[in-house]
Amino acid sequence: MTTTTVRRVLAAATTLGLSAVLAACADDPTPTSTLTTTVAVTPTPTGTPSPAPAPTDPTAPDAGTPDAAEPTDGLDGFAAPGTELTSEGDASLYVVTGVRTGEHDGYDRVVYQLEGGTGTPGYRVRYVERAVEDPSGAVREVDGDAVLQVTLVGTTYPTEGGPQEFSQDLRPDDGDVEHVVRPLTFEGMTDSFVGVDDGPRAFRVLVLADPVRVVVDVEDR
Numbered sequence: 001m002t003t004t005t006v007r008r009v010l011a012a013a014t015t016l017g018l019s020a021v022l023a024a025c026a027d028d029p030t031p032t033s034t035l036t037t038t039v040a041v042t043p044t045p046t047g048t049p050s051p052a053p054a055p056t057d058p059t060a061p062d063a064g065t066p067d068a069a070e071p072t073d074g075l076d077g078f079a080a081p082g083t084e085l086t087s088e089g090d091a092s093l094y095v096v097t098g099v100r101t102g103e104h105d106g107y108d109r110v111v112y113q114l115e116g117g118t119g120t121p122g123y124r125v126r127y128v129e130r131a132v133e134d135p136s137g138a139v140r141e142v143d144g145d146a147v148l149q150v151t152l153v154g155t156t157y158p159t160e161g162g163p164q165e166f167s168q169d170l171r172p173d174d175g176d177v178e179h180v181v182r183p184l185t186f187e188g189m190t191d192s193f194v195g196v197d198d199g200p201r202a203f204r205v206l207v208l209a210d211p212v213r214v215v216v217d218v219e220d221r
Contacts (some may be wrong), residue, residue, distance in 0.1 A: 068213050070111060070208060072104060077217045081127055081146075082198035087207070089122025091154025094212065095163040096183040096190050103175035107217045110180055110194055112152060114212045115163040121207060121214055122153030127200045131193040135188050143171065143179035144195025148203060150216055152183070155190040176201065177218055194218070 079085055094117030102109045114121060128149045133138040158165045170180040179195035196218055208216040 042221070043050070046217060052109075070109065070206070070213065075206070075217075076204055078107075078202035078203055078204050078217070084124065084126035085203070085205050086124045087122050087153075087205075089120045089154055089207075091117050091119035091121040091178055092156075092188075093117040094121060095157045095158050095165050096152065096155060096185070096192075097163045097166055099166050099170060099180055099183065101170055101172045101175070101177050101180060104217075107219045108172075108175040108177040110150070110177060110216045110218075112150070112183070112192065112214045112216075114152070114155070117154060117156070117212070119154060120209075121155070121212065123205055123207070124151040124153070125149070125203065125205050128193075128201075131181060133184055134189075134191060140181055140193060141183055142193050142195040144177075144197055146196040146200040148194040148196055148200075148216070148218065150192045150194060150214075152190040152192075152214055153188065155185055155188060157185055176220060 007190065091114075094114040094190045096112055097112075097115035100111050100113075102111070126149060128147050131142045131147050132138070132139060132151070165183065165185065167182055169182050171178065172180075176197040176199050177194060179193075181193040181195075183190045183192045185191075194216065199221060202219040204217050204219075206217070207213070208215060
């Protein structure tokens with residue numbers, strides 16, 4: 001049998017086989033196979049859904065801002081009443097915008113808040129016999145048995161539209177600090193007088209940032 005003849009026989013057999021299959025499918029309406037399609041379904045959560053995050057308010061205070069409260073632990077010791085504590089600093093153009101007092105375990109605290117300047121404020125803190133204003137030479141009456149003079153260095157007068165100077169006396173209801181005379185500024189320095197109960201007490205000075213503050217602690221007896 002030639003090669004051509006073999007090919008004709010195979011082609012005929014293939015044709016007959018295909019025809020038989022098609023005829024069988026026509027006689028039997030039941031399909032010979034089933035096509036299965038798998039669809040991925042996300043299960044519905046059974047718990048309470050979390051609320052959507054609130055939109056960011058650009059005017060809200062930053063939650064990550066460090067706490068501005070003054071430290072109360074791990075501080076240096078107190079200087080004896082006859083000591084003068086000084087620091088030159090490198091500040092300029094600060095305005096004393098606030099003064100406040102607080103009573104703590106073992107000491108009373110006076111906080112001077114400064115704004116508008118640059119650098120680190122300097123200070124000179126010591127007990128004086130009288131509260132003498134500079135440059136007028138007027139003697140201020142200060143409640144208490146001893147007068148602690150607090151001089152802040154690197155300050156200036158308030159200007160229109162800028163930070164405004166604190167301008168009143170403080171008379172705390174409790175504690176050993178009886179009176180804080182309002183700050184008085186002259187030639188780059190601001191003086192304040194602190195009236196202390198029961199004679200001179202040991203004291204210390206802290207300079208803090210963000211916001212800038214000078215803190216004076218007076219030890220309890």
